[in-house]
Amino acid sequence: MTTPDPSTPEPAAPEPSAAGLPDRPKLRLATVWLAGCSGCHMSFLDLDEFLFDLAAVADVVFSPVGIDTKTYPENVDVCLVEGAVANVDNLELARIVRQRTRLVISFGDCAVTANVPGLRNLLASADGSSQQAVLERGYLELADTGAQLPFAPGIVPELLPRVLPLHEVIAVDLFLPGCPPSAQRIKEAIAPLLAGERPVMEGAEMIRFG
Amino acid sequence: MSVITLSVNGKEVAIPEGVSLLEATRAAGVDIPLLCHLDGLEPVGACRLCLVEVEGSNRLMPACTTAASEGMAIHTHTHQLLDYRRMAVELFFAEGNHICAFCVANGNCELQNVAVQVGMDHSRFPYQYPQRVVDASHPLFAIDHNRCILCTRCVRVCDEIEGAHVWDVGSRGSHCHIVAGLDQPWGEVEACTNCGKCVDVCPTGAIFHKEDTTAEKLRHSDRPALLKAARDEHVWRNQ
Numbered sequence: 001m002t003t004p005d006p007s008t009p010e011p012a013a014p015e016p017s018a019a020g021l022p023d024r025p026k027l028r029l030a031t032v033w034l035a036g037c038s039g040c041h042m043s044f045l046d047l048d049e050f051l052f053d054l055a056a057v058a059d060v061v062f063s064p065v066g067i068d069t070k071t072y073p074e075n076v077d078v079c080l081v082e083g084a085v086a087n088v089d090n091l092e093l094a095r096i097v098r099q100r101t102r103l104v105i106s107f108g109d110c111a112v113t114a115n116v117p118g119l120r121n122l123l124a125s126a127d128g129s130s131q132q133a134v135l136e137r138g139y140l141e142l143a144d145t146g147a148q149l150p151f152a153p154g155i156v157p158e159l160l161p162r163v164l165p166l167h168e169v170i171a172v173d174l175f176l177p178g179c180p181p182s183a184q185r186i187k188e189a190i191a192p193l194l195a196g197e198r199p200v201m202e203g204a205e206m207i208r209f210g
Numbered sequence: 211m212s213v214i215t216l217s218v219n220g221k222e223v224a225i226p227e228g229v230s231l232l233e234a235t236r237a238a239g240v241d242i243p244l245l246c247h248l249d250g251l252e253p254v255g256a257c258r259l260c261l262v263e264v265e266g267s268n269r270l271m272p273a274c275t276t277a278a279s280e281g282m283a284i285h286t287h288t289h290q291l292l293d294y295r296r297m298a299v300e301l302f303f304a305e306g307n308h309i310c311a312f313c314v315a316n317g318n319c320e321l322q323n324v325a326v327q328v329g330m331d332h333s334r335f336p337y338q339y340p341q342r343v344v345d346a347s348h349p350l351f352a353i354d355h356n357r358c359i360l361c362t363r364c365v366r367v368c369d370e371i372e373g374a375h376v377w378d379v380g381s382r383g384s385h386c387h388i389v390a391g392l393d394q395p396w397g398e399v400e401a402c403t404n405c406g407k408c409v410d411v412c413p414t415g416a417i418f419h420k421e422d423t424t425a426e427k428l429r430h431s432d433r434p435a436l437l438k439a440a441r442d443e444h445v446w447r448n449q
């Protein structure tokens with residue numbers, strides 16, 4: 001702790017906000033959705049009235065369910081990342097998120113383990129890649145009529161050879177497993193972050209998979 | 211019955227001679243994760259989760275298969291052990307295909323439980339996605355090898371308690387897997403009495419009742435111990 005210099009005036013006490021708490025800059029919160037089913041985001045919306053408390057202390061600066069912004073902004077404090085990394089768009093967004101975010105949370109089993117989207121890795125050929133095999137399975141072998149592979153460069157993102165958990169692509173600061181993590185678990189994980197503390201990720205209520 | 215004394219994490223305990231270090235940890239009230247061990251079945255030391263440090267030995271010893279002896283001093287929760295245990299559990303997840311979200315044992319699985327116990331919130335090892343099969347040829351039960359952790363509880367319960375010896379372990383290394391009969395479809399093994407004991411003891415969602423779907427498999431892993439007590443000591447559940 002530094003001793004205050006008596007020659008400089010004390011900084012003015014922050015104005016109390018409506019809630020009676022001193023105003024501090026709102027936390028810049030983002031959520032992104034890679035290869036996942038949106039279930040983690042639905043669970044997030046299940047936070048119900050806690051969302052009002054959250055809105056009082058955090059600005060949602062990027063989110064598929066919260067705001068229309070299409071470009072991931074700079075200086076994000078916390079980002080919840082749902083989904084595994086399965087295609088080139090997922091990979092690009094994951095890297096941008098890492099560059100522009102202080103605390104990245106791997107949000108849900110798909111982000112943490114690759115989970116259901118990762119099942120296509122089981123179709124891997126000898127070189128370990130499954131992108132061709134999964135397309136052939138889905139669009140040719142299982143097609144009733146009009147079998148053809150999707151081809152729209154620049155519009156439909158190309159699949160990566162393997163589906164990867166988020167932490168195999170970028171550094172992750174916190175893991176929030178669950179398929180989906182319950183609203184209660186999400187709350188227990190993010191409420192401490194709002195207070196500038198790290199949540200305790202221990203016990204079945206917080207880290208059991210599935 | 212003679213009694214021996216030893217110390218567990220610095221605490222003195224007295225236990226009957228001839229029991230394992232696992233009983234010593236229980237006497238000390240210390241909880242260590244177990245997967246292959248099941249009371250009522252012969253211990254085999256397959257999963258290595260119960261490893262402990264024994265003072266004076268530079269090897270880690272599985273508590274479930276190591277005999278306790280007078281004057282031993284063991285440690286169960288050193289940093290090294292905690293680290294190894296978490297690694298071992300991560301490897302179980304990485305070497306199989308565990309998608310808890312749609313598993314029959316979800317929420318009721320001993321592998322999930324030990325993952326929580328060792329504080330595993332992700333795997334640091336890349337998932338291997340091995341090619342494994344599901345054998346649903348039995349009329350009542352099925353085995354999904356994707357979820358098998360090779361604990362051999364099914365092998366032991368069928369041999370030791372049911373006396374049918376349907377299961378064995380086949381192949382080596384990463385190809386190692388549980389085989390029914392002479393590596394036949396389970397449904398073709400005439401020795402199987404349909405008793406369901408292997409379903410009861412399987413710690414994961416690998417062996418299950420066909421009518422159970424996601425998260426519906428119940429745990430009955432206490433049954434071998436009850437049956438053994440009934441047979442050996444004529445002590446029944448309601449006594």
Ligand code: SF4
Nearest residue numbers: 308310313319414415
């Ligand atoms: S066996 Fe257990 S750890 Fe494996 S998928 Fe099923 S619930 Fe998950």
Ligand code: SF4
Nearest residue numbers: 368402403405406408
């Ligand atoms: S049902 Fe009974 S007899 Fe058949 S394999 Fe399982 S334990 Fe053995």
Ligand code: SF4
Nearest residue numbers: 358359361362364412
């Ligand atoms: S099938 Fe179940 S009981 Fe048998 S070895 Fe595999 S995990 Fe263990």
Ligand code: FES
Nearest residue numbers: 255257258260274
């Ligand atoms: S419980 Fe001792 S080695 Fe598995």
